[in-house]
Amino acid sequence: MGVGENRVSFLLISYTELITASEARVTPFFVPSKTEDPGETIVAPFHLWPFGTRGSYVADINFDQPGDWLLFIEFEDEQGQTRNTSLALDVAASTVTPALGSKPPIVPTKTVRGTGPEGLTSWSTPDLELYQFSLEEVTRSGRPSVVAISSPAYCTSPTCGPQAEAVSELKDKFRNEGVFIHVEVYDNPEEIQGDLTRGTYSELVDTWGLSSLEGYLNESWVFILDRGGRVAFKYEGFASVEEMSKDLQTLL
DSSP states (O other), X not given: OBSEEEEEEEOOBOSSSBOOOSEEEEEEEEGGGTTTOOOOOEEEEEEEOSSSSOEEEEEEEXXXXXXXXXXXXXXXXXXXXXXXXXXXXXXXXXXXXXXXXXXXXXXXXXXXXXXXXXXXXXXXXXXXXXXXXXXXXXXTSSSOEEEEEEOTTTOOSTTOOOHHHHHHHHHHHHTTTOEEEEEESBSOHHHHTTOGGGOOBOHHHHHTTGGGSTTOSSOOEEEEEOTTXXXXXXXXXXXXHHHHHHHXXXXX
């Protein structure tokens, strides 16, 4: 998290199950002054993930200064009772991943023209259309582009979801308006064989700062770039087709 606009995605879990209320209300507090100057309360809708009942809440929050922040979260349980919890965040002065409005560095990415399926991705049934173009090619296409970075077989984050599949569905929906690629988190997926200590990060993961994030292992990220190759939207953790579609529409 960095100063400015941030997409905050979170799961709510009780002692026995995942909370799937239609929305949660999020109020940010800057910790040194949390009793005096709370931020505006934001509605965070629940986004259901494919292939099951899991899902996450998403709120767009503007942090106006670095430091310790607390998100006070309220929601209704199945009995209609109001419940609450909180989430502590350390907001940096700037983010290590490509900032909104910036042009991220261009590095080589694998395509089907130079790599076999096993070396492209850990995805067991890959959509090879997502590996037709390199990062350099999509940023020069003159169209909005979606760059998904994930490890379908080896993601271990609590917010892991079928991100590659979601971007494949998004591609089918907007194939005439945008360009879509998937980049595997690991440069050597065919060598891992279930042992993540064998994995080495793809160059994009290092260059775009993902591997520099505190506690990062293999969480998925998606970046939507505008026609000029600048970051228009970015998503840490699973992003649903619904959420990405809404944002991509603004660039068409």
